[in-house]
Each structure stands twice: as structure tokens, then as C-alpha cells.
Amino acid sequence: MKKSFQYILLSLALLTVVACDKGFDDLNINQTAATSINxxxxxxxxxxxxxxxxxxxxxxxxxxxxxxxxxxxxxxxxxxxxxxxxxxxxxxxxxxxxxxxxxxxxxxxxxxxxxxxxxxxxxxxxxxxxxxxxxxxxxxxxxxxxxxxxxxxxxxxxxxxxxxxxxxxxxxxxxxxxxxxxxxxxxxxxxxxxxxxxxxxxxxxxxxxxxxxxxxxxxxxxxxxxxxxxxxxxxxxxxxxxxxxxxxxxxxNGIGQMLNSTEANNFYLAAPFVNQLKSTADPRLSAIAVRYVGAKSGPEQTAARAKTDAASQIGMPFGFDNSTITVQAAKDGLASFYDYTQADRTRVVKNTxxxxxxxxxxxxxxxxxxxxxxxxxxxxxxxxxxxxxxxxxxxxxxxxxxxxxxxxxxxxxxxxxxxxxxxxxxxxxxxxxxxxxxxxxxxxxxxxxxxxxxxxxxFPGKAIKGNFINRLTYPNSEISxxxxxxxxxxxxxxxxxxxxxxxxxx
Known part of the structure; x- marks a missing residue:
């Protein structure tokens, strides 16, 4: 009788394990997670x-x-x-x-x-x-x-x-x-x-x-x-x-994000580009450009100084760093290098x-x-x-x-x-x-x-042998x-x- 009772308990235990195991997979499936994607x-x-x-x-x-x-x-x-x-x-x-x-x-x-x-x-x-x-x-x-x-x-x-x-x-x-x-x-x-x-x-x-x-x-x-x-x-x-x-x-927009945040006052439309548009009376210059006339610093690049007409635009020349560009800006009749023309951050390079x-x-x-x-x-x-x-x-x-x-x-x-x-x-x-x-x-x-x-x-400190950069280099992360x-x-x-x-x- 004692053995029969033990067998009954063992059977019930096995049934319980099977029953628990049967529902275990369902309990561990996230019912709201996608299993495939279109x-x-x-x-x-x-x-x-x-x-x-x-x-x-x-x-x-x-x-x-x-x-x-x-x-x-x-x-x-x-x-x-x-x-x-x-x-x-x-x-x-x-x-x-x-x-x-x-x-x-x-x-x-x-x-x-x-x-x-x-x-x-x-x-x-x-x-x-x-x-x-x-x-x-x-x-x-x-x-x-x-x-x-x-x-x-x-x-x-x-x-x-x-x-x-x-x-x-x-x-x-x-x-x-x-x-x-x-x-x-x-x-x-x-x-x-x-x-x-x-x-x-x-x-x-x-x-x-x-x-x-x-x-x-x-x-x-x-x-x-x-x-x-x-x-x-x-x-x-x-x-x-x-x-x-x-x-x-x-x-x-990734470019807009940079130009409207950390580098807002650091990039300018280049002189060759501005001069090409200006010399041909190209109406795209007014659509693209802004110059904060008289700005002596980034904070002075305010809406009150903004000029978008083509006649006001002066592109920044190549060949200068942040020390030598100051002298060149003075030669160009500008208050500082912050006075050069930029791509308009409220229009063509806005965040959206x-x-x-x-x-x-x-x-x-x-x-x-x-x-x-x-x-x-x-x-x-x-x-x-x-x-x-x-x-x-x-x-x-x-x-x-x-x-x-x-x-x-x-x-x-x-x-x-x-x-x-x-x-x-x-x-x-x-x-x-x-x-x-x-x-x-x-x-x-x-x-x-x-x-x-x-x-x-x-620029005198170039790292190329030729006149122009010909390609971009492979990432260090790829090389490693x-x-x-x-x-x-x-x-x-x-x-x-x-x-x-x-x-x-x-």
C-alpha cells in the first residue's frame, strides 16, 4: 500500500512537471515583440x-x-x-x-x-x-x-x-x-x-x-x-x-545639425563658389547665402545683421588658418572672419x-x-x-x-x-x-x-604632393x-x- 501511494505521488509529480513545462515556452515568449519585419x-x-x-x-x-x-x-x-x-x-x-x-x-x-x-x-x-x-x-x-x-x-x-x-x-x-x-x-x-x-x-x-x-x-x-x-x-x-x-x-539633416550647433560660426562659403555665382549674376547666390555684416564674433551673427542680397556677399578665400585669416579679412574690408558669407542656416542648411x-x-x-x-x-x-x-x-x-x-x-x-x-x-x-x-x-x-x-x-602646410585631393583614405577602424x-x-x-x-x- 505504501509503495502504491509513492507511485501515485511520483505520477502526480511527473504530470505537474509536464504541465508546467508545456506552458513554460508560452510564458517566455514576448507576445508583443515582432518575430519578423516587412x-x-x-x-x-x-x-x-x-x-x-x-x-x-x-x-x-x-x-x-x-x-x-x-x-x-x-x-x-x-x-x-x-x-x-x-x-x-x-x-x-x-x-x-x-x-x-x-x-x-x-x-x-x-x-x-x-x-x-x-x-x-x-x-x-x-x-x-x-x-x-x-x-x-x-x-x-x-x-x-x-x-x-x-x-x-x-x-x-x-x-x-x-x-x-x-x-x-x-x-x-x-x-x-x-x-x-x-x-x-x-x-x-x-x-x-x-x-x-x-x-x-x-x-x-x-x-x-x-x-x-x-x-x-x-x-x-x-x-x-x-x-x-x-x-x-x-x-x-x-x-x-x-x-x-x-x-x-x-x-x-546631418549637415544642418552641425552647422546649427557646434560649428555654426566656423564654416563659410568659399570665395571660388561665391565669385562664380556673383560674376554671372546668378540668382542662386541670394537663395543660398547670408552674410552677417560687421560681425566680430559668433554671437554677433544676429538676424539684425543678416544680408542675403548678392551684392553683400563675400566668400572666404582658401589658404588661411584662424590666425592668418584675420589679416586677410581686414584686407577684404571686413570686421573679422565672422563677417564672411555663410550658407544660410535658416534656409538651405537648416536642421529640417x-x-x-x-x-x-x-x-x-x-x-x-x-x-x-x-x-x-x-x-x-x-x-x-x-x-x-x-x-x-x-x-x-x-x-x-x-x-x-x-x-x-x-x-x-x-x-x-x-x-x-x-x-x-x-x-x-x-x-x-x-x-x-x-x-x-x-x-x-x-x-x-x-x-x-x-x-x-x-595653404602652406598641405599634406599632398599634387594640386588637389584625389580620394578619401580608408577608416582607421577598418584598418584595425x-x-x-x-x-x-x-x-x-x-x-x-x-x-x-x-x-x-x-
């Missing part, structure tokens, strides 16, 4: 991560002489022709950790889902854009193994030669753009175009045009073939089509300003060059003027107070007519202006085209963890310094 939201993360950060001001925007600071320390870069890897690493880290990582996830999640084919191809286009940015800036970069840390546990990706990267970019853009189909699932949650297939096709073709034109020096045959593919489809041709990252009080990555204005100007080269058809003067008009009209999208009147646009176009004998210089100088605040693109096209004709920065692959890239490409040219810039 990949369109990962694409949205990739889109917003593509907005450029503050390091582009001291590097790419400085290299093309649109903005400059007389200060050293963390702001050292193109202003002194010196290497500051804290700045040069910013877009690398942002694009690999954000844009490329998220697009790789989307591509992996949708590649075998026919119902999400549009999303799959949108991610391919956006990833191609990201690789254009990083390879143009640094040269040889991780491509085939990039973004696969989670997917395939590739933690130390190899570097691909830029020539191979460009071949892959062209392939991806060609295939993905052609495969977009408005009859298939519309990804309406897409933050860039709301799933509008026509606009995504325009973006894909415009990026293909950009990629093709990048190769004009190194491989004219491939450049021509790529451009001719691109112009067969629709291109960005209206500001409503612009590839733009929008910002608000919660998600702010949009960030334009690929625009109709840029695309039409590249199309004008393609026509000039005989790679596309059209009336070159009309396309050239359309590109300028589109950029001037784009000013209103920064802020209503930056809007340019149609009559002022017409006056400028009449006074600055297209000159066939100066076609490439005119087109690419306008591209430089149209790429203001898009440092990576302005830097790439300046190297590719040789325009505008800028004088070298005369992926040195073997970085060293292989350096052995193939050339020294990891500011003088080495990328493949297409030979």
Missing part, C-alpha cells in the same frame, strides 16, 4: 541612412571649394589639404553599417519571392547608388562580400577592384530597372517614392547615366554603351522626381532641410553632356538650360524664402547662353553648382570632368579589424593617401 521597412532604413553627414563639409564640399573653415583640430581636412580620418570615415561607416547592410537584408529576403519582385529590384537600385558613393570616394572597396555579416557570417569582407565594382553596378542598375513592373505588387510603404514604379525607373536610369558618364576618361567605349542604355528609358526630368531625403525635427542625392537638374546636365558627346539625341542648348532652370526652381524646396522668381531665371539664362565652344566647361560648372551640398557627387564629377577650373588651395584585406587593396590600387587616384580617374 522588408520594405528595411529598405526605408537604407533610404534615410543615405543622407550625408557632417564630414562631407570639411572633406568633399571643401575639396570642390564650395565651403571652407579657417579652423584646425576636428575641422582639419580640405581647408588645409590634410588627412583627417575622423572625417573621412563618416560616410564609409554610415553607408556600410546602414545603407548597404539594410539593402543586403532586403535583397536576401525578397530574391525568391515573386510577389515582392519590385521591392527586390528597388533594393538593388538603392544598393547600387550606395556603392557608387563609396567606391567613388575611396576606390577599391568591399562589394561581393559586403553587407553579409549576418546573412553569411562574412565579418572581414574582401575588397573588390573598382573596375569590377563598376561593372557590377552597371549590371545591377540595368537589370533591376528593366525588371520593375507596375503590374506587380506596389510597395506603397516605400518612403522614397511611395512605390511609384515610373519614378523608380527614372532613378535607375539616371543612376545608370551617372555611372556611365563617370567612365568617360578610363573606358570611353563602356561609358558610351552604358549611357546609350540609360537614355533609352525615362530619366529624372522634373523636381517632383528628385531622389531626396526629407528631414524633420526628429530626424534632422532636405538632402538631394540624385536630381532632375543633375540628370539633365549629364544628358546635355551625353548629347555633346554624340551619345544621346536632343537639342543640347535646351537640355542644358532645362538643367539650370530645374536647379534654380529646386531652391524653393529648401525653404520658401529661397525661391527664385521665374523672371530672374529667364534673365540669367538669357545672359548666360550656351556656348558650343565651351560646352564641357559650361555643363560641368553648372553641375558643380547643381551639386551644392552633395559633396560626394560634386567631388566625383570634378575629378571626372576637370571642371570647374579651380586654383589649387595655397580588416587589415589583411585593406592591405591587398592598397597593394593593388596604390598608397592609402590623398594623392592616389581611383581607377576611373586615370
Amino acid at each position: 522588408p520594405v521597412f528595411s529598405l526605408n532604413n537604407a533610404v534615410i541612412a543615405a543622407s550625408f553627414v557632417s564630414g562631407t563639409v570639411q572633406n568633399e564640399i571643401g575639396i570642390v571649394q564650395q565651403m571652407v573653415s579657417p579652423n584646425s583640430g576636428v575641422l582639419t581636412g580640405a581647408n588645409f589639404n590634410q588627412d583627417n580620418r575622423d572625417g573621412t570615415q563618416q560616410n564609409w561607416q554610415r553607408y556600410y553599417r546602414g545603407v548597404i547592410r539594410f539593402t543586403a537584408d532586403v535583397i536576401n529576403a525578397t530574391k525568391d519571392q515573386p510577389t515582392r519582385s519590385n521591392l527586390y529590384n528597388m533594393a538593388r537600385i538603392w544598393q547600387a547608388n550606395a556603392f557608387i558613393v563609396v567606391t567613388d570616394s575611396y576606390g577599391d572597396v568591399p562589394y561581393t562580400e559586403a553587407g553579409k555579416g549576418y546573412i553569411a557570417q562574412v565579418l572581414l569582407p574582401k575588397y573588390d577592384a573598382q573596375q569590377a565594382v563598376y561593372a557590377a553596378i552597371i549590371k545591377e542598375l540595368t537589370e533591376a530597372t528593366a525588371a520593375l513592373d507596375a503590374a506587380k505588387t506596389v510597395e506603397s510603404a516605400d518612403v522614397l517614392y511611395g512605390g511609384n514604379i515610373t519614378q523608380w525607373k527614372k532613378l535607375g536610369n539616371s543612376l545608370l547615366l551617372r555611372a556611365g558618364m563617370r567612365l568617360t576618361k578610363v573606358d570611353p567605349a563602356l561609358a558610351q554603351a552604358t549611357v546609350q542604355k540609360a537614355v533609352q528609358g525615362p530619366l529624372l526630368d522634373a523636381n517632383a522626381d528628385n531622389c531626396v531625403i526629407r528631414h524633420d525635427a526628429n530626424y534632422v 532641410a532636405p538632402m538631394f542625392l540624385v536630381t532632375a537638374a543633375q540628370t539633365q546636365l549629364l544628358l546635355a553632356e551625353a548629347i555633346q558627346r554624340g551619345w544621346a539625341t536632343g537639342t543640347i542648348a535646351q537640355v542644358f538650360q532645362r538643367g539650370i532652370r530645374l536647379h534654380m526652381e529646386q531652391m524653393a524646396l529648401y525653404d520658401a524664402k529661397s525661391a527664385i522668381a521665374t523672371a530672374d531665371i529667364d534673365t540669367y539664362l538669357a545672359a548666360n547662353a550656351f556656348d558650343p565652344s565651351k560646352a564641357l566647361e559650361q555643363i560641368n560648372t553648372q553641375y558643380w553648382i547643381a551639386s551644392f551640398l552633395n559633396g560626394p557627387e560634386a567631388f566625383a564629377n570634378f575629378r571626372r570632368s576637370g571642371f570647374p577650373k579651380l586654383s589649387p588651395n595655397p 579589424v580588416n587589415k589583411t584585406n585593406v592591405d591587398q587593396a592598397i597593394a593593388r590600387q596604390g598608397a592609402d593617401d590623398l594623392d592616389t587616384k581611383v581607377w576611373w580617374d586615370k
Whole structure:
């Protein structure tokens, strides 16, 4: 009887354990946590991560002489022709950790889902854009193994030669753009175009045009073939089509955030940029610039001193630091270096300003060059003027107070007519202006085209052998963890310094 009672207790205990164990898994599952994510939201993360950060001001925007600071320390870069890897690493880290990582996830999640084919191809286009940015800036970069840390546990990706990267970019853009189909699932949650297939096709073709034109020096045959593919489809041709990252009080413009906080009084519009706009009576100067007349310090840069008219603007010259610029400011008739012209922090570089990555204005100007080269058809003067008009009209999208009147646009176009004998210089100088605040693109096209004709920065303490910085250096963080692959890239490409040219810039 005693044994029977023990067996009964043991059975009850086992039943209790089984019952407890049966509910244990359910009790330890968070009923409100997501177990999967719609990949369109990962694409949205990739889109917003593509907005450029503050390091582009001291590097790419400085290299093309649109903005400059007389200060050293963390702001050292193109202003002194010196290497500051804290700045040069910013877009690398942002694009690999954000844009490329998220697009790789989307591509992996949708590649075998026919119902999400549009999303799959949108991610391919956006990833191609990201690789254009990083390879143009640094040269040889991780491509085939990039973004696969989670997917395939590739933690130390190899570097691909830029020539191979460009071949892959062209392939991806060609295939993905052609495969977009408005009859298939519309990804309406897409933050860039709301799933509008026509606009995504325009973006894909415009990026293909950009990629093709990048190769004009190194491989004219491939450049021509790529451009001719691109112009067969629709291109960005209206500001409503612009590839733009929008910002608000919660998600702010990275450049605006810097220029409205710690470095508000430290960056100025550069003399070459201001003088170009001023000498041609370009109405964009008034849309972009502000000068705090008579300011002797940062606190004196007040609204009461603000002048936005073109006649008042004086750009800061290159070649000076924060001690020697004081003497130069006096020579220029200014109260101090705080009296030079800045990008207007209440308009074009406010915290909520949009960030334009690929625009109709840029695309039409590249199309004008393609026509000039005989790679596309059209009336070159009309396309050239359309590109300028589109950029001037784009000013209103920064802020209503930056809007340019149609009559002022017409006056400028009449006074600055297209000159066939100066076609490439005119087109690419306008591209430089149209790429203001898009440092990576302005830097790439300046190297590719040789325009505008800028004088070298005369600062005496430069760390380059040539006249201009040719590329950005690899991040120290990358060298410290992926040195073997970085060293292989350096052995193939050339020294990891500011003088080495990328493949297409030979």
C-alpha cells in the first residue's frame, strides 16, 4: 500500500512537471515583440541612412571649394589639404553599417519571392547608388562580400577592384530597372517614392547615366554603351522626381545639425563658389547665402545683421588658418572672419532641410553632356538650360524664402547662353553648382570632368604632393579589424593617401 501511494505521488509529480513545462515556452515568449519585419521597412532604413553627414563639409564640399573653415583640430581636412580620418570615415561607416547592410537584408529576403519582385529590384537600385558613393570616394572597396555579416557570417569582407565594382553596378542598375513592373505588387510603404514604379525607373536610369558618364576618361567605349542604355528609358526630368531625403525635427539633416550647433560660426562659403555665382549674376547666390555684416564674433551673427542680397556677399578665400585669416579679412574690408558669407542656416542648411542625392537638374546636365558627346539625341542648348532652370526652381524646396522668381531665371539664362565652344566647361560648372551640398557627387564629377577650373588651395602646410585631393583614405577602424584585406587593396590600387587616384580617374 505504501509503495502504491509513492507511485501515485511520483505520477502526480511527473504530470505537474509536464504541465508546467508545456506552458513554460508560452510564458517566455514576448507576445508583443515582432518575430519578423516587412522588408520594405528595411529598405526605408537604407533610404534615410543615405543622407550625408557632417564630414562631407570639411572633406568633399571643401575639396570642390564650395565651403571652407579657417579652423584646425576636428575641422582639419580640405581647408588645409590634410588627412583627417575622423572625417573621412563618416560616410564609409554610415553607408556600410546602414545603407548597404539594410539593402543586403532586403535583397536576401525578397530574391525568391515573386510577389515582392519590385521591392527586390528597388533594393538593388538603392544598393547600387550606395556603392557608387563609396567606391567613388575611396576606390577599391568591399562589394561581393559586403553587407553579409549576418546573412553569411562574412565579418572581414574582401575588397573588390573598382573596375569590377563598376561593372557590377552597371549590371545591377540595368537589370533591376528593366525588371520593375507596375503590374506587380506596389510597395506603397516605400518612403522614397511611395512605390511609384515610373519614378523608380527614372532613378535607375539616371543612376545608370551617372555611372556611365563617370567612365568617360578610363573606358570611353563602356561609358558610351552604358549611357546609350540609360537614355533609352525615362530619366529624372522634373523636381517632383528628385531622389531626396526629407528631414524633420526628429530626424534632422546631418549637415544642418552641425552647422546649427557646434560649428555654426566656423564654416563659410568659399570665395571660388561665391565669385562664380556673383560674376554671372546668378540668382542662386541670394537663395543660398547670408552674410552677417560687421560681425566680430559668433554671437554677433544676429538676424539684425543678416544680408542675403548678392551684392553683400563675400566668400572666404582658401589658404588661411584662424590666425592668418584675420589679416586677410581686414584686407577684404571686413570686421573679422565672422563677417564672411555663410550658407544660410535658416534656409538651405537648416536642421529640417532636405538632402538631394540624385536630381532632375543633375540628370539633365549629364544628358546635355551625353548629347555633346554624340551619345544621346536632343537639342543640347535646351537640355542644358532645362538643367539650370530645374536647379534654380529646386531652391524653393529648401525653404520658401529661397525661391527664385521665374523672371530672374529667364534673365540669367538669357545672359548666360550656351556656348558650343565651351560646352564641357559650361555643363560641368553648372553641375558643380547643381551639386551644392552633395559633396560626394560634386567631388566625383570634378575629378571626372576637370571642371570647374579651380586654383589649387595655397595653404602652406598641405599634406599632398599634387594640386588637389584625389580620394578619401580608408577608416582607421577598418584598418584595425580588416587589415589583411585593406592591405591587398592598397597593394593593388596604390598608397592609402590623398594623392592616389581611383581607377576611373586615370
